Amino acid sequence: TNHTFDDRVSLVTGAGSGIGRAMAVAFAKAGARVVVCDINRDNAEETAASIGPAAVAVAADISDEASVAALTEAALAAFGRIDVLCNNAGIMDTMALPAAITVDQWERVLRVNLTGTFLVTHAVLPHMLGQGSGAIVNTASEAGIRGGAAGAAYTASKHGVVGLTRSVAWAYAKDGIRCNAILPGPTMTNIATGASFDPEGAARLGGVLALGERLAQPEQMADAALFLASDAASFINGAIVPVDGGWSAA
Numbered sequence: 001t002n003h004t005f006d007d008r009v010s011l012v013t014g015a016g017s018g019i020g021r022a023m024a025v026a027f028a029k030a031g032a033r034v035v036v037c038d039i040n041r042d043n044a045e046e047t048a049a050s051i052g053p054a055a056v057a058v059a060a061d062i063s064d065e066a067s068v069a070a071l072t073e074a075a076l077a078a079f080g081r082i083d084v085l086c087n088n089a090g091i092m093d094t095m096a097l098p099a100a101i102t103v104d105q106w107e108r109v110l111r112v113n114l115t116g117t118f119l120v121t122h123a124v125l126p127h128m129l130g131q132g133s134g135a136i137v138n139t140a141s142e143a144g145i146r147g148g149a150a151g152a153a154y155t156a157s158k159h160g161v162v163g164l165t166r167s168v169a170w171a172y173a174k175d176g177i178r179c180n181a182i183l184p185g186p187t188m189t190n191i192a193t194g195a196s197f198d199p200e201g202a203a204r205l206g207g208v209l210a211l212g213e214r215l216a217q218p219e220q221m222a223d224a225a226l227f228l229a230s231d232a233a234s235f236i237n238g239a240i241v242p243v244d245g246g247w248s249a250a
């Protein structure tokens with residue numbers, strides 16, 4: 001255990017699986033109490049149980065305003081404050097190109113990935129402003145800075161997350177609140193489990209995404225998020241940080 005986050009509370013969304021679960025575990029190892037949020041209650045409880053009494057599981061849907069209000073209340077009821085918010089929950093699209101994606105798919109992906117990230121941020125910011133401190137780390141994606149790393153909806157949603165990151169960073173820099181984003185490259189998680197792909201989009205994107213031997217582990221994303229949320233990054237605000245082993249440098 002290092003003690004970087006002693007006396008701090010971290011709220012991680014999408015913490016029932018993959019990158020979010022690794023973040024929750026890493027924050028707890030660094031001394032934080034952790035609010036483990038996921039839309040999947042069983043998985044959130046599994047993460048929290050693996051951490052122990054320093055964690056509480058909260059089932060919530062980030063795309064639903066009432067659910068987000070209940071999440072914030074549950075977090076404050078459990079631990080009294082929120083020092084770190086990791087907006088990590090997200091869903092993939094079908095890799096459909098702009099002409100092929102349906103409006104329903106577009107709206108669902110934008111609703112979860114972008115509006116969901118906004119809703120949780122919007123709910124937590126007043127508490128951070130009241131405390132005079134806070135650190136937000138958004139999980140965007142390589143698809144947040146390029147056009148050929150995912151389908152149209154996912155790409156637009158993650159560009160939106162990058163924009164929201166910069167807006168929050170700029171707006172509250174003088175209030176002790178920092179906001180940064182990580183851009184994971186392809187990472188070993190459950191995000192593609194059960195996914196169905198648009199054949200044309202998947203074929204066009206396949207070349208870009210064929211990085212089999214360079215897949216990241218979720219813990220490598222958690223390490224980056226921990227750094228950005230920590231005092232070691234006290235003057236890093238509005239940074240959009242690729243965590244991709246150099247993929248985006250090519």
Ligand code: NAD
Nearest residue numbers: 014017018019039061062089090141184186187189190191
């Ligand atoms: P994952 O599917 O393993 O985990 C995501 C978790 O988010 C799941 O437990 C899921 O139940 C939860 N979730 C989904 N919708 C939710 C909602 N509305 N409310 C609350 N929780 C919800 O996937 P992951 O790869 O760990 O994804 C985490 C983040 O990383 C996502 O934002 C994703 O877009 C991003 N990302 C992943 C990769 C990758 O290659 N895995 C690459 C770039 C970015």
